[in-house]
Amino acid sequence: MILSTGEEVDLLIRDCAILTLDHAHFITQGAIAVKDKKIIYVGRKDSLPRVKAERAIDAHGKVAMPGMVNCHTHVAMTLFRGLAEDKPLDAWLRKDIWPLEAKLTWEDVYWGALLGCVEMLKTGTTCFADMYFYEDAVARAVEDSGLRAVLAQGIIELKTPALGKETFKQSIDFVQNFHGAAEGRIRTWFGPHAVYSCSLELLREVRRAASEKNVGIHIHLAESSEQAEKLYKKYGVSETCLLEKIGVLGSDVLAAHCIFLSKKDMQLLRKHNVKVGYNPVANAKLGTAVSPIKELMDLGVHVGIGTDGPASNNSLDMFWNMRFAALAQKLRYKDATVMNTRKVVEMATLGGARTLGLENMIGSIEVGKRADIILVDFNKPHLKPFHDVHANLVYSTCGSDVDIVIIDGRILIEKGEVKVLDEAKVMSEAEKRAFRLISK
Numbered sequence: 149m150i151l152s153t154g155e156e157v158d159l160l161i162r163d164c165a166i167l168t169l170d171h172a173h174f175i176t177q178g179a180i181a182v183k184d185k186k187i188i189y190v191g192r193k194d195s196l197p198r199v200k201a202e203r204a205i206d207a208h209g210k211v212a213m214p215g216m217v218n219c220h221t222h223v224a225m226t227l228f229r230g231l232a233e234d235k236p237l238d239a240w241l242r243k244d245i246w247p248l249e250a251k252l253t254w255e256d257v258y259w260g261a262l263l264g265c266v267e268m269l270k271t272g273t274t275c276f277a278d279m280y281f282y283e284d285a286v287a288r289a290v291e292d293s294g295l296r297a298v299l300a301q302g303i304i305e306l307k308t309p310a311l312g313k314e315t316f317k318q319s320i321d322f323v324q325n326f327h328g329a330a331e332g333r334i335r336t337w338f339g340p341h342a343v344y345s346c347s348l349e350l351l352r353e354v355r356r357a358a359s360e361k362n363v364g365i366h367i368h369l370a371e372s373s374e375q376a377e378k379l380y381k382k383y384g385v386s387e388t389c390l391l392e393k394i395g396v397l398g399s400d401v402l403a404a405h406c407i408f409l410s411k412k413d414m415q416l417l418r419k420h421n422v423k424v425g426y427n428p429v430a431n432a433k434l435g436t437a438v439s440p441i442k443e444l445m446d447l448g449v450h451v452g453i454g455t456d457g458p459a460s461n462n463s464l465d466m467f468w469n470m471r472f473a474a475l476a477q478k479l480r481y482k483d484a485t486v487m488n489t490r491k492v493v494e495m496a497t498l499g500g501a502r503t504l505g506l507e508n509m510i511g512s513i514e515v516g517k518r519a520d521i522i523l524v525d526f527n528k529p530h531l532k533p534f535h536d537v538h539a540n541l542v543y544s545t546c547g548s549d550v551d552i553v554i555i556d557g558r559i560l561i562e563k564g565e566v567k568v569l570d571e572a573k574v575m576s577e578a579e580k581r582a583f584r585l586i587s588k
Contacts, residue, residue, distance in 0.1 A: 165211045268295065296556075302341060
């Protein structure tokens, strides 16, 4: 696509540094032009033809980069932020989180999700993958906020077949009714919770439905050592081997966590081109362990970074999670060279897009891709001096340094302020609902 002199564009970003995440990678004095939701020019500002822009942004001192992709969360769990702290995973789920979730209403999930959407927008996330209950309420929040998302209605059985059938039916309805919603910003997947919370027959049904409807599967895998041991005693194989045995594994599967993996398990994930969602902060907070991400990536497994839900992480800020993603791997392998900053930035952007099958649409700043762009203000004391853009982004940047957020060419955050929602109202309503849940 060639930009012509005098051409009209919807948005022009000029005089910025650009971290493209494609072959050009870093442009020190650049410009980006957007038309009809897509990027139509990215390059040096002195090579940009004279164009007519409906809106122009002077981005001097800022770094333009692809929006962050959070590849695993339960966004409405903002309502539980700060509750049930300092507990191991199994007790945290069974004694606190699941009983609270049983009290949730559609409106609770909507306002909790909307609060999470505001937090993600303000910290530079432009796309996220979610799995939860009342996922149609999450879809409404996505539509209202302008975000992009891959959403999965949670499917869970917990040894109650009727519950499994009901949540599976809800998931089928959700996939059919919301795929392509919000002007195409929403994709729908199936979301079986985990091997230990869904029967093998239910998981087989999910696989059949996902293949039939040509959508993905988002599942927790190998997150709990306790559950892994129980499953091994029952079936004589690991969770990963069990999923292969029943035919669930495939290139359309996003497996969150993937902590307790054997060498054979890792080879199976590579064999079936399963994508992995790495959630280092939540895993550390719940005292589980650090995923063997270096080994998975060495095998060629595609990995993205996720926050998990705000109850097990407390933050949806992907910059903080990027930093910890790098540090945790260095500690696990006792090697400072593991997980370099370029690799981590890619995992949080283009890598995340790959885990969701969206790499041809988002994840890098390239002509023809959707204009999902963030501008990070580098004119801050903690970001000076500017020696290495990747190092600054991973080890020094905070979500609050994000100045402008653009999705589909639409400016949603400007000067750090939300342009599409009443932020104060969202915070107030979500907090009221959180306290009401606790009072029940």
